[in-house]
Structures are given as structure tokens and as C-alpha cells.
Amino acid sequence: MDLNPATGIRRQAAYFPDRIAVVYEEQKMDYRAFVETVEAMAKALLAQGTQRGDRVAYLGLNSSTFLVTMMASWWVGAVFEPLNFRLAPREVEGLLERSTPAILVVEPGHQAIVEAIGQSLPGEPTVVLVDNDGLTPLRSELGSQWVSLSSFLAVGETTEACEPLPAGDEDLAVLMFTSGTTGKPKGVCISFGNLWWNSVNVDSLVDTRRGDVNLAVAPLFHIGALNALTIRSLVRGGTTVVRRAFDPRQALRDIEEFGVSQAFLVPAQLSAMQQTEDFPVRDISSLRALICAGAPVPPVLLRQYQAKGVFVQQAWGLTETSPFATYLPAELTHQKAGSCGIPMPYTQVRIVDPVTFVEVTEPGARGEMWVKGPNVTSGYWNDPEATVQAFHKGWFRTGDIGYKDESGYFYIVDRLKDMIITGGENVYPAEVERALMEFPGVLDVAVVGVEDAQWGESVVAVMSCRDGEVPAIEDVRAFAGDYLARYKLPKKLVLVGSVPRNGAGKLDKQSIRQLAVDGK
Template sequence: MAAVDISPAAALYRRAKYPTPTALVYEGQEFSAAQLGRTAVELTAGLAEQGLRRGDRIAYLGFNSVTFFHALFAAAHLGAVFVPVNFRLAADEVRHILTDSGAHTVVVEEGHRELVESVLGDIPARRHILVDTDPACPAATAPAVLWTPLSALLGPGRPEREPVPLHDDDLGALMYTSGTTGRPKGVMLTHGNLWWNAVNVDSMVDTRSDDVNLAAAPLFHIGGLNALTLRTLLRGGTVVLRRGFDPAECLEDLVQHRVTAFFAVPAMYAALARTPGFTEAELGALRSAVVAGAPVPPQLIKDYAERGILLQQAWGLTETAPFATYLPAELTLEKAGSAGAPMPYTEISLSDPVTGARIAEADTRGEICVRGPNVTPGYWNNPEATGAAFDDAGWFHTGDIAHRDKEGFYYIVDRLKDMIISGGENIYPAEVERVLAACPGVLEAAVIGVPDPKWGETVEAVLTCAPGTSLTLEEVREFAGRHLARYKLPTRLLLVDQLPRNASGKLAKGELRRLVEAEPAADTL
């Protein structure tokens, strides 16, 4: 039997043949599927004229935009590999990604042009395209010797090409990890990985063909792109796309567009809950509020439940495209703190971090491992990292520590590499952070291990507090001591205005460590 074509470009063109709602609402503009498809076809012809071929990599550097999708669909049309680049990276990091990926073409928004120009002599890209077609982007002014305006690649007159049929094993995207453990690695995501995630989501989440999805998380992040957004576009719904996340704007969009599906990381949901008008806002249409990307404080779940919104926790990584587990809405409160059970077409197991032995017992901590059609085949041009991540049975070792209850629901404890060892005892920061986040007056909590002459390491808490609140270490320890063993309690406290986070909304532990080193704890035992 012939393999089924699962190209996202082909799916968009199929949608365009039928009467469906507006496909994309972007910064005041509305686009039908036919309009998106027509521009993608024109861009495909222009990129082909520039020499882009099947298997070549095309990088995109800019904020969320309609042009991001034009480039993604044009890449799929040609069978090229799409490389979305984190727009917050420094020049050296962008240089590494563009060089490591071997990008043939780079598409850049004004505002990021000068950064890319600073590394042009070091990267292999042969074509440099500057976005000049989007009124929401800064006006493009660039040296013609270096840049081709995107508008020059659009318009009729070029020969059109048939979309390349794409199947499970065809490489669709390279998405680079945040690099918290070193240089970012290029996660290879096949079209099968992306497609099977959509199947998993549609099998478990209350998604529908006419969904209205708000996309405010960055699209270069797998959660922002493939949790709900891409499947909504291709299945027939409407995506309300924002260039970035602004809590007040987000709240307005949820109400005005009667958003039904929304993915965000916990920090975004927390900021939204603190926005004036949140308590009174009419959010009755929101039925699929998915939260993932970082540990979810139980207090956040309770706060939203009081508003009648059941946050649905999921867990996964870039390498799982993104979801491997999911907790249905009806279990939000009963299983608060759980990341859910395995997705239907994904296998989960726990292994002993030292011996690698499978853990069958309930309530026993181990490294969470994943296997399934949504799991990456490995890292781009990095056989060492691929070999280290996969065992002989094909399990991908995530580096996350979890335990499973007797009913088969998983609870993510922390990252293996973030574990603190104090006096021979293992302390998982996420466990302590969840408790501290519930302390009255605390807005956000982070915990790291710092050197200690007696215990080897000790716990330092870094907190942000509500206006007018100033906690002491004694107060924090008194509250946390009601829920945690004494050896897990912070012995150092630092109050800050804001916790450092990366563009995906995750806590930037490296920056946090540098902050702690530069600013000694104000309160210690």
C-alpha cells in the first residue's frame, strides 16, 4: 500500500478548497486558508528560483507572524527542512544554529537583521531574505548587496511546482534545544513526529474542527507551534496569532474571539491571572486550556478552577513533539499536580537513573523514558548525543525524574541534572518550588543548590513577592516546614523583582545561578 502524504502544505491546500472559517487572525488582519495557501505557493516558486531544494534547511528568525507560516508551508511544499530560531538568542548562539543546521536560506525580520549581518561571514547560508511584506514588522531597510526582499519572491509568473509528498520518516523541522546543558542541539522532528502528536492531541483533548486557538507562546518553541496551533490551522479552525505575549492583550483576545483552545506555560497563566479584569472576564468558551513546559504549581490550578477553568496539564519535550502525557480536564482537581497518563500512541516507562533497570513499582522515582511515533529519531549531526539519549530498546531517556501512582498517572519531580544532594539526601527543586509558590505573598519561586561547607550543598530559595510583601527566611521555613522534611527547607533566601526566564517561559537556571552568585542571599541561617 502506498504511503499516505502527511505534508502540512498539502493539508493546507486541501482545506482551502472548502468553505471554512477564517484561518488566521493576525494583528488586526484576517487570512483565509486560500490566501495563506496562495502566498505559500508563490513563496515556494520564489525560493525554488533561489535554489532551495528538497532536504535543504531554511531558517526563520523573527517574532510570531503570518510570514512564519508562509515560510513553513513553502518549506513543506518543497520538501525542505524548516528551522525556527529563538529570537532572543545572542549572535554567537545564532551563528552556532545557522552553522550547525547548514541552513541554505535564512529569512529574517528587521530588528534581527543586524544580528544576522554580524555573523554572515561565518555561516553557510547562500540566500538571505528580509521580510518586507508584514506591516506588523519594523520597516525593512537593508543593503541590497546582502539581502533579497521577501516581496521580490512573491507574485505570479513563476512556474508552480507540485507539492512534494511527505511521509512519516521525512525530516520536517530542526528545533534547537535551549542549550541549558551546553550548545543547543538540533532536535530532528519528522513529519511523522508532528503528525502523530496531532493524532494524540485530538484523541485526548476536547479539540474540534472549528476551534478558535490563541497562539501567544513563541512559535519557535514546539509547544507554541505544535501543541494546538498547527493542527488548528490544518483541521479547519481559526488561529488568533499574536507576535508575543502581553497579559492584558491576551485576556482581551480570549474574550473578544471566544477562544476555545489555548496553550501556555505556567508563567503565562500566572501573569494572566494577575491581570486586572481577569476575575470578571467572560471566559466560558475556553474548554481546552492546556498548560505545560514547566512544573505547574497546584495553587495555580486551584486559582483557575475557582474561575471555572480547568487547566489541563501535559508533559513532554521538544523531542516528543511535544506531548507524551496528558491529564484530562475531569481529573484536574482529583489529580492536581499530575502530568497525566501516556498519550494513546506513546509509551512511557521509568528507569533507575544508575542501573537503567525498568521500575515497575508504583510511587518509586525514576527517569522517565518515552517511545512512540511522536519521538524524535535523534539529534542533527550529533550521533554521540543521539546514542546517549536512546537505549538499545529504543527508549528515549528524557532526563526528567518522575513517579507513577497506582492508577498509572505520572508526577514529574524534577530534572535529573538539577537535583540537589545535601548531606547525602536527594532534594528535587521542583518539589520545594511547588510548596514555596503556595506561601502567602509569593508570586513565583525558584530553588537551586549552592555550595555548603558542612552539607556539600544547601537549598537557596529565590522568590518574587506581591507588592508590599517582604518575607523573611524564618517565615518561609515555617510555612514550608508544614509540608516538607527539614533537610529540604531553604537555608538561604533572596528576594528579587523578577525571575529570569528564557523565551519559552521556562526558568533559566543558568541565569539564576549567575544572579545568585552576583547577589548574595540577604537572609541566611
């Protein structure tokens, strides 16, 4: 069975050529034009000698060129490698050393990052600079190491047309490096089968429909933004509205203007949208499938969106699960508030003692979340040691701590690595963060543990608040005391303009710990 999404979009172009595939800022591309552009890029890749299994890397923001490069890579049997556009030059260099791509496509805004690495890039890829996108204009002359995308495409014009290469279940589709906020990034190997089975899981539980309008504003280098809905939307003939970056007011306008019916967002984005003056007046009731993941959604935020006729649907997963392992159906958003849901239909989830590896079956008892299924990665790129450590008898060890209730619904407590031990008691930061998000005036909050001579570790809250509001630690503790045991309450409060998050919207715990230590 051919699982190649490039085959899927080609089918849409054959039967529904005039349907809009991509809205990129103010530019619209129907499926005929989209597939013609993808095929032109595929021919250029072939002219350059790109072969099955070669990596094609992309460094830049969300764009139609990002989607075209991805589909063209799959068209010729290559592996697409989206790079985190927030990385520093040496971090990018490290990823290139490990993945050795044959082609590196770069936006002008990231030209300086690549040039800072030097003339000789790891693997000596052909470096292509996007020069045909008016939203990211050239900033300087091209050096000898660069090939403009226009000239790259021109070389491919003489190459004969070809059909997308069939892709099987185990063929590698995406090489996606983890964020690395707690250590060295790992290259997750995501197969076409992983992508396809995630789409089957989503189609089975989420009310997404053929022809839906999908909003892509979360960074597409992240598996949630890319494969939760966007790839599937293109394959099914939907319209994807792509914005280069997230703007909360623009997102609300897009939902209303385009009648957006499905979107993947992280809690920080939902919160930012709710805080704008546009939120009360915009009609966002078209959002039938709003999936939120990356962190638990505060109950107060769920209520605010429900008042607008939108049920936030929470899901849980990782890059390694492509991305979803569990999902909470829309009708249970408030009945099971705080739950990340039930296992996806073709995915198994269990709670396991991380020390003894014995399954935990008692409701409410906490343990590590383990996942098994065809949407789970086979391992890490050229890292057999990390692969062995991550799996046990076919089960993937997620590193997330959670529990099941009496009805079998799962709840995420926190990352195993982030657990705080204070005075011999275990404190899970996510639990404290959920309570503190209810505090009046709070915009965002993160909780970490810092070394404490008396308690081993002490709980510290790093918080951002609305302008002019400067809460005292005593007030925060008094408020949170209604929700939490005293040993879980923060002993220190650090106020910041914004709480550091990475490109995937997750809390950047390394930076946050430094803020907690510095106290500023």
C-alpha cells in the same frame, strides 16, 4: 500516505476557502488568501533553487509570515528551522554553522543580530528580510547581503505553480534546537510522522474540534507552541489567533473576543494573566482545551482558573517527543492535582533506574522517565554521540525524574541534572518550588543548589514577589515547613524583580544559579 500539513491547508482552501485561517494582530486571512500566500512563497523558494531536504530558517517573533514560511518550506519539501529569537549573534551563528540553511528569513527587529555575525554567514544562505509586515517596519537600509521579501516573492511570480510535495512518515519536517540552558543546544530532528502522531494523540484525548479558535501567544519557535495545537488547528480548518508576543491582558481580551476554545500556555503565562486586574472581569469560559506544559502548575493556580470555569489540562513532554508524552484529562485536573497524566494513546512511558537501567515498578518509587513511540524523534542533527547517549534499546531517556502512583498516573519530580544533594539527601527543586508558590505574595520562584562547605550543597530560593512585599527567609521556611521536610527548606532567599526564564517559559537555571551565588 501523504502527511504534509501543506497538503492539509490546501484541502481546506479548496473546500472551505472563506473560513478564517489566521488572525494576525488585527489582520484576518481566510484559507484562500493564506494558501495563495503560502504558494507564492513556495514558488519563490523554488526559484531560488531550494531543494528537498534544504533547511529554511526563520528568525523573528510570532507572525503570519512565520506560518507562511513554515508551510511554504514543507510545500517544496524543505526542512523548517525556527530559531530562538532571544539568542545573541554568536549563538545564532553557532546554530547556522551546524544547520547550514539555504534560506534565512529575518524580521527587521533581528537585522542587527545577523549583521553582527558578518557578511559571510555559515553556509552562505540567501538572507531574506521581511519588508511587507507593518508591525515590524524596516529600521535601516538593506546592505548587499540582504534580499527584501517583496523582491524575493517577485522572482517567484514567473515560476510555474506546483502542488505540495508528498511527505512520508520519516521525512524530516522541522529542525528545532533545544534551549541549551544546561549545555550546548542540540538539533532535534522532527519528522512529519512525529508531527502527525502527536496530532493523533492529542485528537484522541483532548477535546479539540474542527473549526476551533486557537490562541498562539507562546513563542512558536518552541515545539509546544507550534505543534501542541497550532499546526493541527491549521490542518483541520480552525482559526489561529497569532500575537507577536505574549501580553497577559491582551490574551484575556482575545479569549473573550474571539471565543478562543484551545490554547497552549506555560505556567508563567497563566500566572501573569491571573495577576492582572482584567482576570476577574473577563469571560474566558470558552477555553475548553487549555493545555499547560513546560513546568508543573501550582495547585493554587489550578483553583483560580477553575473558579473562572476553566480546567487547566496539564501535559508533559519535550522537544524530542513532539511534544507530548503524557496528558491529564480535564475532568481529573483537581482529583489528580500535580500529575502530568497518563501516557498518550500511541506512546509508551516507563520509570527506569538511571544507573542500573532496571524498570521501576513500585508505586511512588522515583526514576528517570523513558518514552517510546512514533512521536519520538529519531535523533539529533549531525550528532551521533548525543543520539546514542539519549536512547537505550529504542527508548528515549528524557532526563526527567518522576514516579507513578497506584493507579498508573505519572508525576514529574524534576530534571535529573537539577537534583540537589544536601547532607546526603536528595532534594528535587520542583517539589520545593511548588510549595513556595503557595507563599502569600509570591509571583514566581526558582530553587537551585549552591556549593556549601558543610552540606555539599545548600538549597537557595530565588523569588519574585508583589510590589512592596519583602518576606524574610525565616517566614518562608516556617511556611514551607508545613509542606516539606526540614532538609528541603531553603537556607537562603534571594529576591529579584523577575525570575529568569527562557523563550519557552522554562526556568533559566544557569542565570538563576548565578543569582543564587551572587545573592542579588
